[in-house]
Amino acid sequence: MATLHTQSTARLMMSPSVILLLAWMLIPLSMTLYFSFLRYNLLMPGMEEWTGFFNYQYFVTDPAFTAALVNTLVLVASVLVISVGGGLLMALLLDQPFFGRGIVRLLVIAPFFVMPTVSALVWKNMLMHPVYGLFAWVARGVGLEPVDWLSSAPLLSIILIVSWQWLPFAALILLTALQSLDEEQMEAAEMDGASALRRFVHITLPHLSRAITVVILIETIFLLSVFAEILVTTSGGPGYDSTNLSYLIYTQALLQFDVGGASAGGIIAVILANIVAIFLIRLIGKNLET
Amino acid sequence: MCHLRLSNVSKRFGTQEVIRDLDLSIEDGAFVVFVGPSGCGKSTLLRLIAGLEDASAGTIEIDDEDVTQLPPARRGLSMVFQSYALYPHMTVRANIAFPLRMAGLDKAAVDRKVTEAARVLNLTDYLSRKPRQLSGGQRQRVAIGRAIVREPKAFLFDEPLSNLDAALRVNMRLEISELHHQLGTTMIYVTHDQIEAMTMADTIVVLNKGVVEQVGSPMELYRRPANLFVAGFIGSPRMNFINGREAAKLGAEVIGVRPEHITLSPDGGTWRGEVGVAEHLGSDTFLHIKVDGVGQITARAPGEVDLRHGETISLTPEPGKMHLFGKTGEVIRTPEGVS
Amino acid sequence: MARTVSTQRKAAVTVLAWVIGLLIFFPILWTVLTSFKTEGEAIANPPSFLFFDWTMENYTEVQERSNYLRHVVNSVAISFGSTLIGLIIAVPAAWAMAFSPTKRTKGILMWMLSTKMLPAVGVLMPIYLIFRDLGLLDTLIALIIVMTMVNLPIMVWMLYTYFKEIPADILEAARMDGAGLRQEIVYVLAPMAVPGIASTCLLNIILAWNEAFWSLNLTAASAAPLTAFIASYSSPEGLFWAKLSAASTMAIAPILVLGWFSQRQLVRGLTFGAVK
Numbered sequence: 091m092a093t094l095h096t097q098s099t100a101r102l103m104m105s106p107s108v109i110l111l112l113a114w115m116l117i118p119l120s121m122t123l124y125f126s127f128l129r130y131n132l133l134m135p136g137m138e139e140w141t142g143f144f145n146y147q148y149f150v151t152d153p154a155f156t157a158a159l160v161n162t163l164v165l166v167a168s169v170l171v172i173s174v175g176g177g178l179l180m181a182l183l184l185d186q187p188f189f190g191r192g193i194v195r196l197l198v199i200a201p202f203f204v205m206p207t208v209s210a211l212v213w214k215n216m217l218m219h220p221v222y223g224l225f226a227w228v229a230r231g232v233g234l235e236p237v238d239w240l241s242s243a244p245l246l247s248i249i250l251i252v253s254w255q256w257l258p259f260a261a262l263i264l265l266t267a268l269q270s271l272d273e274e275q276m277e278a279a280e281m282d283g284a285s286a287l288r289r290f291v292h293i294t295l296p297h298l299s300r301a302i303t304v305v306i307l308i309e310t311i312f313l314l315s316v317f318a319e320i321l322v323t324t325s326g327g328p329g330y331d332s333t334n335l336s337y338l339i340y341t342q343a344l345l346q347f348d349v350g351g352a353s354a355g356g357i358i359a360v361i362l363a364n365i366v367a368i369f370l371i372r373l374i375g376k377n378l379e380t
Numbered sequence: 381m382c383h384l385r386l387s388n389v390s391k392r393f394g395t396q397e398v399i400r401d402l403d404l405s406i407e408d409g410a411f412v413v414f415v416g417p418s419g420c421g422k423s424t425l426l427r428l429i430a431g432l433e434d435a436s437a438g439t440i441e442i443d444d445e446d447v448t449q450l451p452p453a454r455r456g457l458s459m460v461f462q463s464y465a466l467y468p469h470m471t472v473r474a475n476i477a478f479p480l481r482m483a484g485l486d487k488a489a490v491d492r493k494v495t496e497a498a499r500v501l502n503l504t505d506y507l508s509r510k511p512r513q514l515s516g517g518q519r520q521r522v523a524i525g526r527a528i529v530r531e532p533k534a535f536l537f538d539e540p541l542s543n544l545d546a547a548l549r550v551n552m553r554l555e556i557s558e559l560h561h562q563l564g565t566t567m568i569y570v571t572h573d574q575i576e577a578m579t580m581a582d583t584i585v586v587l588n589k590g591v592v593e594q595v596g597s598p599m600e601l602y603r604r605p606a607n608l609f610v611a612g613f614i615g616s617p618r619m620n621f622i623n624g625r626e627a628a629k630l631g632a633e634v635i636g637v638r639p640e641h642i643t644l645s646p647d648g649g650t651w652r653g654e655v656g657v658a659e660h661l662g663s664d665t666f667l668h669i670k671v672d673g674v675g676q677i678t679a680r681a682p683g684e685v686d687l688r689h690g691e692t693i694s695l696t697p698e699p700g701k702m703h704l705f706g707k708t709g710e711v712i713r714t715p716e717g718v719s
Numbered sequence: 720m721a722r723t724v725s726t727q728r729k730a731a732v733t734v735l736a737w738v739i740g741l742l743i744f745f746p747i748l749w750t751v752l753t754s755f756k757t758e759g760e761a762i763a764n765p766p767s768f769l770f771f772d773w774t775m776e777n778y779t780e781v782q783e784r785s786n787y788l789r790h791v792v793n794s795v796a797i798s799f800g801s802t803l804i805g806l807i808i809a810v811p812a813a814w815a816m817a818f819s820p821t822k823r824t825k826g827i828l829m830w831m832l833s834t835k836m837l838p839a840v841g842v843l844m845p846i847y848l849i850f851r852d853l854g855l856l857d858t859l860i861a862l863i864i865v866m867t868m869v870n871l872p873i874m875v876w877m878l879y880t881y882f883k884e885i886p887a888d889i890l891e892a893a894r895m896d897g898a899g900l901r902q903e904i905v906y907v908l909a910p911m912a913v914p915g916i917a918s919t920c921l922l923n924i925i926l927a928w929n930e931a932f933w934s935l936n937l938t939a940a941s942a943a944p945l946t947a948f949i950a951s952y953s954s955p956e957g958l959f960w961a962k963l964s965a966a967s968t969m970a971i972a973p974i975l976v977l978g979w980f981s982q983r984q985l986v987r988g989l990t991f992g993a994v995k
Contacts, residue, residue, distance in 0.1 A: 097819060097821070099815070099819075100815035100816075100818075100819040100821070101815070103811035103812060103814060103815035104811070104812045104815045104816065104827070106808045106811070106812070107808050107809060107811075107812035107831070107871060107875055108812070108827065108831075110808065110868065110871065111831055111834050111868070111871060111872065114834065114868040114871075115834045115837060117845070118842035118845035118846055118849070119837070119841065119842060119845075121842075121844075121845035121848075122841060122842055122844060122845055125844055125845070180739070183732070183735065183736050183739065184736065186732045186736070187729060187732075188729055188732040188733040188736055189729070189733045190733070190736075190737065191736075193740075194736045194737060194740035195740075195982075196979050197740040197741060197743060197744035198739075198740050198743050198744070199978070199979075199982065200743075200744055200747055200975055200978075200979075201743065201744075201746070201747065202978070203925065203929070203971065203974050203975045203977075203978035203979075204747065204929075204971050204975070205928070205929040205931065205945065205946045205949070205970060205971060205974070206929065206931045206946070207931055207935075207946050207947070207949045207950045207953075208750075208946075208949050208967040208970060208971055209746070210953075211949060211950075211952055211953055211963060211967070212746050212747075212749070212750050212963075212964075212967060213746065214953070215960055215963065216746075216749060216750070216753060216761075216960055216964070217746060217749075221764075222762040222764065222960075224749065224766060227764060227765060227766055254743070254746070257743070258743070259989070262982060262985070262986060263986055263989070263990060263994050266983070266986045266994055267994050300994075301990075301994045304990050304994055305990075308989065308990065311835075311836050314838060315838045315839055315840060315932070317839075317840075317931065317932050317935075318931035318932065318935060318946070318950065321935060321950065321953075322950045322953035323953070335840070336838070336839075336840045336932075339840040339843065340840065340843070340936070343840075343843055343844055343847070344843075344847070344936060349844050349848070352840075352843070352844050353844050355840070356838075356840050356841040356842065356843060356844065357841065359838045359840050359841050360837060360838060360841035362838075363836055363837065363838045363841075364836070366836070367833055367836035370836065371829055371832060371833055371836075374829075374832065374991050375825070375829055430891075430895060431894075432891050432894065432895070451894070452891070452894045452895050453894055453895070453896070453897040453898065453899070454897075457895065458895065458896075459891075459892070459895045461888045461891070461892060462888075463886060463888045465886065465888035465889045465891065465892035466889075466892075467889060467892075467893075467906075467907055467910075467911075468889075468911065469910040469911060478893075478896050478898075478906070479896035479897055482896055482897035482898050482899075482902060483897055526892075526896065530896070530897070
């Protein structure tokens, strides 16, 4: 009953969402874009002036930017490898029949529901503390010198913490996808004489490919803007060793009050995220057709 | 009671014309089956009558009242959907009662009618169950129950048996026919299955590509199909079509012979052919025979016939049972005379 | 597969899975255990696992020292408030898109999704300045607004995928049965839509409860939800691990339980319906 009347009602029903989201996206983004071309520091009010691409030049040539960009990419790539690889193994394990499957499944996905500040602080203090941490106790127990994780391997520590949060996500999604695998297809392959490994490579993996892609893309979106974990553990240090792009922009903005510089950084971050977003949107759009 | 008339009805989805300028009149109390291949517009036609689709052109009248612009609820019709479309969150009782509640009947009357419908449909023991706890056949009955309590002017059925297994389908076919005799209400029934059409209908409407190919009683369509399409669609196994030289001999483009109108003999017939697959049903035997210069012919022999793959046999089409078709597929001679 | 698995294999898998599962869960378990220790036992070496004097004092002290309850109330207000407002805005939109789709519906959905991918740092400065100028920094209103907008695309999406699953047949059946628009909504649509709406709310509450970026940047003492409040334990003055653990346990427990109950719906929501 696609009559004219219902069409206009539909438009009316959609408009609040569309207008609000449009405002939420366009207003701040155009302001960021505008600020990025200004010399604008909150500590020097009334001194705003047009500077063209100076902020971009300043931000990009800052050695901290290069460090932050590299850290961001290393962080994203490492967590992706650990969480997707580990998540896949975990999903395959949880797909097997064993006693207490439901409970183990709950245990495994639990970290995903822990708020980032809690998980970061628990790891920082109770696990990674060089004197009282559990890792130090284990290290001493096997006769090793305890490591001061956060100062000697800050980025690795953050990678571990973030991986712990995201591995459950990957495991949960991949397990769900695994369980939707058509059993008859598996049985057909078995009848055809395919070994367990070949069945995994030729049937399971292709079946999971879409889910894996979705996991990679969604995690990338979130991992590009890891923030709280860095703030409460290393504060980006020592030096810039564990600063990522989000954290760098935050320091520029709310610690140095350099609105112009932070905005230029923000625009760069938006561009970076958009590259990923394009792929993700295409992929989800394709799924929408079916 | 209901007399239904469609005049010049068309339906377009975008640029695609699904129903083209269709005229149809349905008599009060008839059991009418719309039959045709998928995509022929039969379901759309039913939904136009129901009011679930708006006609792009033309008028629809029920009892001489123009209902073209009326919403479905006010046309006084009931519909049984292919998926049954039962309300999953309601019990069987609530499902059947729903149309009555919508009509604003008082509780006692609702209860009385639901109980009566449940009794007729053997659903009394299931009234407090939810649809998902029922078998396919039971769901089907609930859908029918929901349709009959309204005492509609006509029932619309949209492929109601296609989700049932074969045995159940035969049962439900009988039950629906029985229901028609009891109620005497007009029923319009959509199916792609010509056996359902033949066994249930008073009148069959054969549709193809949005156009009515032929309207008539089952036996009329069987005996005097108006064209190649109807001839090929009605009857099982399908009518044999022979073209080329054999057809030209009789002055036709195509000749049609039904498998049951072919006589088999060891020798001396019109054609000779080699037996391919023989399907033994016990009561009948269907033989697929390859005839040189004619093609693949299906013949039906009553009872058990002991013929094997590769044997040669003679075939003779019964002379009075041949259908002759012209260039555009129209019939030029039926077995019972020139049409 | 309906075949018997050898007992040894099943035993081996059981052991392996439990060991890995417990290892992954261990940090949470350890936090809960530590929350019942005294500060001295919390940093004891060697650590005590189960045999210590169980105490509840950390829980009472967390409240007394820093008015923990206030932050709980903030978290509840923000997550429930944003969910409720989001629902009011998102339900009509998802409804319209699911039940009267047009050629542009898909494009609009895609665009909504793309706003979700905008990194927060990209709009940090303007949002901060706008709220500062409106005097809304460190207020619950600011966070409720932000959380609503941040999660609105996910809500619309999730509701859309749920509404789409309601078969059109059933709505048509209701129409044939004589239901008007109001009756169609009250008796047929609403009861069928409720489970989807409930899952959407659940996911939204979880996401809002755990959100850290905006909570940390837009609040100070008074409007800080639990995510931001817990972060205050990162200051190096003294080792209050037992209290940190008690505060953390209370902050994560309700969400953990909600999350456990809604695994399947979460998968759907978080992957925008791409994996079910």
